[in-house]
Amino acid sequence: MNLCAKGVTxxxxxxxxxxxxxxxxxIRQRVGLVVFLIxxxxxAFLLMDALNTTSRMAGNSPVIGAVDGEKIDYQNYQAKIxxxxxxxQNNQMEITDETRMQIREQAWNQEVEETLLRRAYDALGIxxxxxxxxxxxxxxxxxxxxxxxAAFQDENGQFSRDKLAQYVKSFTDGTEEGKARQRQxxxxxxxxxxxxxxxxxxxxIKKAVYVPSWYAKEVYVDKNKKANVNYVFxxxxxxxxxxxxxxxxxxxxxxxxxxxxxxxxxSKTIEYLTFDVIPTAEDSAAARKTVADxxxxxKTSEDAGRFVKIQNSDTPFSxxxxxxxxxxxxxxxxxxxVATGTVIGPYYEAGAYKLVKLIDRKMIADSVKVRQIIKxxxxxxxxxxxxxxxxxxxxxxxKGGDFAALAAQFSDDPTTKDKGGDMGYVKPDAINPDLAKxxxxxxxxxxxxxxxxxxxxxxxxxxEANPNAEAVKFATFSKNVEPSEQTRNxxxxxxxxxxxxxxxxxxxxxxxxxQNLIIKKAENIEKxxxxxxxxxxxxxxxxxxxxxxxxxxxxxxxxIEEDLKDGSGRSKTIYVLPMVSxxxxxxxxxxxxxxxxxxxxxxxxKKAEKIVAKIGSAADLQAIATATGQExxxxxxxxxxxxxxxxxxxxxxxxxxxxxxxxxxxxKPIVGDKxxxxxxxxxxxxxxxxxxxxxTKAEIGQPLKQSADFxxxxxxxKAAKVDDERYKTRRY
Numbered sequence: 001m002n003l004c005a006k007g008v009t010x011x012x013x014x015x016x017x018x019x020x021x022x023x024x025x026x027i028r029q030r031v032g033l034v035v036f037l038i039x040x041x042x043x044a045f046l047l048m049d050a051l052n053t054t055s056r057m058a059g060n061s062p063v064i065g066a067v068d069g070e071k072i073d074y075q076n077y078q079a080k081i082x083x084x085x086x087x088x089q090n091n092q093m094e095i096t097d098e099t100r101m102q103i104r105e106q107a108w109n110q111e112v113e114e115t116l117l118r119r120a121y122d123a124l125g126i127x128x129x130x131x132x133x134x135x136x137x138x139x140x141x142x143x144x145x146x147x148x149x150a151a152f153q154d155e156n157g158q159f160s161r162d163k164l165a166q167y168v169k170s171f172t173d174g175t176e177e178g179k180a181r182q183r184q185x186x187x188x189x190x191x192x193x194x195x196x197x198x199x200x201x202x203x204x205i206k207k208a209v210y211v212p213s214w215y216a217k218e219v220y221v222d223k224n225k226k227a228n229v230n231y232v233f234x235x236x237x238x239x240x241x242x243x244x245x246x247x248x249x250x251x252x253x254x255x256x257x258x259x260x261x262x263x264x265x266x267s268k269t270i271e272y273l274t275f276d277v278i279p280t281a282e283d284s285a286a287a288r289k290t291v292a293d294x295x296x297x298x299k300t301s302e303d304a305g306r307f308v309k310i311q312n313s314d315t316p317f318s319x320x321x322x323x324x325x326x327x328x329x330x331x332x333x334x335x336x337x338v339a340t341g342t343v344i345g346p347y348y349e350a351g352a353y354k355l356v357k358l359i360d361r362k363m364i365a366d367s368v369k370v371r372q373i374i375k376x377x378x379x380x381x382x383x384x385x386x387x388x389x390x391x392x393x394x395x396x397x398x399k400g401g402d403f404a405a406l407a408a409q410f411s412d413d414p415t416t417k418d419k420g421g422d423m424g425y426v427k428p429d430a431i432n433p434d435l436a437k438x439x440x441x442x443x444x445x446x447x448x449x450x451x452x453x454x455x456x457x458x459x460x461x462x463x464e465a466n467p468n469a470e471a472v473k474f475a476t477f478s479k480n481v482e483p484s485e486q487t488r489n490x491x492x493x494x495x496x497x498x499x500x501x502x503x504x505x506x507x508x509x510x511x512x513x514x515q516n517l518i519i520k521k522a523e524n525i526e527k528x529x530x531x532x533x534x535x536x537x538x539x540x541x542x543x544x545x546x547x548x549x550x551x552x553x554x555x556x557x558x559x560i561e562e563d564l565k566d567g568s569g570r571s572k573t574i575y576v577l578p579m580v581s582x583x584x585x586x587x588x589x590x591x592x593x594x595x596x597x598x599x600x601x602x603x604x605x606k607k608a609e610k611i612v613a614k615i616g617s618a619a620d621l622q623a624i625a626t627a628t629g630q631e632x633x634x635x636x637x638x639x640x641x642x643x644x645x646x647x648x649x650x651x652x653x654x655x656x657x658x659x660x661x662x663x664x665x666x667x668k669p670i671v672g673d674k675x676x677x678x679x680x681x682x683x684x685x686x687x688x689x690x691x692x693x694x695x696t697k698a699e700i701g702q703p704l705k706q707s708a709d710f711x712x713x714x715x716x717x718k719a720a721k722v723d724d725e726r727y728k729t730r731r732y
Contacts, residue, residue, distance in 0.1 A: 224687030369464035
């Protein structure tokens with residue numbers, strides 16, 4: 001059962017222990033003993049968690065940010081990180097450095113969201129009542145996650161209150177599993193309460209959505225009114241860049257008029273040097289010698305798979321049989337031609353020296369048809385019972401018993417038991433590895449055999465198999481060519497020596513030039529950046545940059561790992577020496593910060609002025625076309641919502657002014673994104689709104705209601721002042 005969820009701080013559920021006791025007493029009066037026990041346990045856990053939450057909040061946890069001045073503390077944030085990490089691990093998801101950073105962002109967003117929502121709930125008086133609590137966890141209106149959880153279902157797949165009671169009782173059985181289930185249940189409770197509160201809140205917003213008839217009429221007309229137009233379009237490209245000029249004053253004036261377009265956050269720019277740790281010739285020779293020294297022992301080993309494991313080969317052993325199209329590398333062809341027991345190598349490939357020994361070669365099937373009986377085992381007692389049952393069934397089958405009937409009666413697999421245990425045709429990569437090994441490599445058609453797995457014991461029969469492809473099993477002993485400690489120390493010493501000798505920006509740049517070192521640059525590093533362009537996951541460097549002023553050269557050498565991208569999955573170490581070369585303050589960008597964008601916009605303005613001057617006093621489209629060297633074009637059936645001109649895409653300025661024109665009237669020059677336009681409406685096809693506007697109202701209102709589910713957080717966040725100061729608590 002997976003009841004883990006994102007979690008939420010419980011608030012205003014039970015203010016006093018007396019409230020909890022009142023809920024328990026009310027449940028006792030209304031339901032039976034079993035349900036009462038469940039309810040009592042749930043309420044107790046809720047109360048305990050609420051008290052624990054209060055206790056945590058009372059500590060001296062560091063502050064990592066604030067929402068409109070309300071502090072967010074580190075301890076709650078860290079608890080969320082641990083909880084989300086647990087969820088990843090419970091779902092067997094790989095946790096990489098990138099994933100860890102994403103988890104931190106997810107935890108932070110949860111903290112902000114919960115703070116914003118709690119304030120909204122408090123302002124509106126939204127809460128979960130005691131009666132709703134009863135209904136969700138013990139009453140007739142049980143939460144869907146409880147009713148659908150496999151752990152709470154009986155043998156007929158129906159929800160069982162007895163199963164739920166047993167589950168809750170297991171919290172206090174003294175085992176680690178029981179404690180884990182208790183923690184999981186708490187998170188589930190919190191998640192349900194969080195979802196219920198948010199559902200109430202968003203429902204209020206949805207109920208507030210109202211589309212008046214006058215607005216529905218306007219939307220209907222905008223969508224269905226059509227315009228036929230003639231127009232002249234003069235592209236900015238008709239004016240050469242060299243024909244216009246502007247000064248920094250022009251750029252500043254444009255910036256002042258369009259401040260909202262050029263908002264920026266606090267950020268730093270760094271310049272940095274990298275010192276790669278590259279294996280030397282001596283490192284390569286050492287790896288080759290290790291492989292060569294193991295050639296004879298590898299040849300004479302009776303168990304090649306065990307040999308590569310004991311000798312710490314950098315290529316792990318797999319006892320899988322592989323067809324030719326599954327084998328890669330230099331020995332692909334040789335493995336299918338040499339005798340069993342042959343050792344190939346030493347040879348160099350993908351950054352490693354290797355030996356390969358052919359263990360076996362046989363014909364295997366692409367897929368086989370099998371049927372199974374499964375007895376699930378979760379502990380030693382159930383494993384012993386499962387073995388006894390499976391052994392007895394195997395004996396019956398070997399004497400001619402009916403596999404299908406036995407599967408229907410004894411198998412614990414609900415997906416195959418009603419089909420006589422038939423799994424259909426299976427491929428080795430699509431089933432449990434232990435099963436695949438037994439089915440494809442150790443048995444043949446007609447065999448009946450048992451396979452122990454972590455889930456339990458399988459009784460399997462192969463009903464169809466056609467071995468049609470040659471496959472090999474082999475072992476690889478390899479040693480990667482890795483930098484030695486001496487090589488690593490030399491690269492680090494070089495970086496450290498450079499840092500010690502060049503402590504200013506000018507010295508940093510001059511020394512890099514003198515030593516033919518390439519200075520790289522990373523811009524717009526914000527407070528909590530963890531992924532730096534060119535460096536990848538570099539949280540420590542980002543933190544250092546934001547805590548230092550422009551011109552500072554780091555006294556510390558940072559270390560990152562970079563994927564070799566040679567197919568080996570290995571990485572190389574790089575030492576990084578950064579320098580803060582620039583800083584941007586939150587607010588409107590300076591001219592220098594956005595000079596390129598400003599120049600592009602001001603250049604368009606200057607070109608527009610020249611085009612408008614060319615148009616002059618020309619009053620009809622043909623005269624305008626002649627004056628500007630263009631032609632009169634036409635467009636039909638344009639509407640306000642999907643407005644576009646052929647090959648030009650959307651032009652909002654033209655769109656807005658066109659539908660405000662009277663038929664036959666010629667517009668003044670309209671400055672657009674791609675050039676200057678002059679438009680004449682030849683005709684409008686008016687749209688008459690229907691008497692019944694319900695369909696239009698629904699079309700308008702439904703998306704607004706749907707957006708409440710995700711848009712409310714965006715709106716609350718935008719309206720709040722969120723200070724994210726997590727970087728101050730990080731070490732570098």
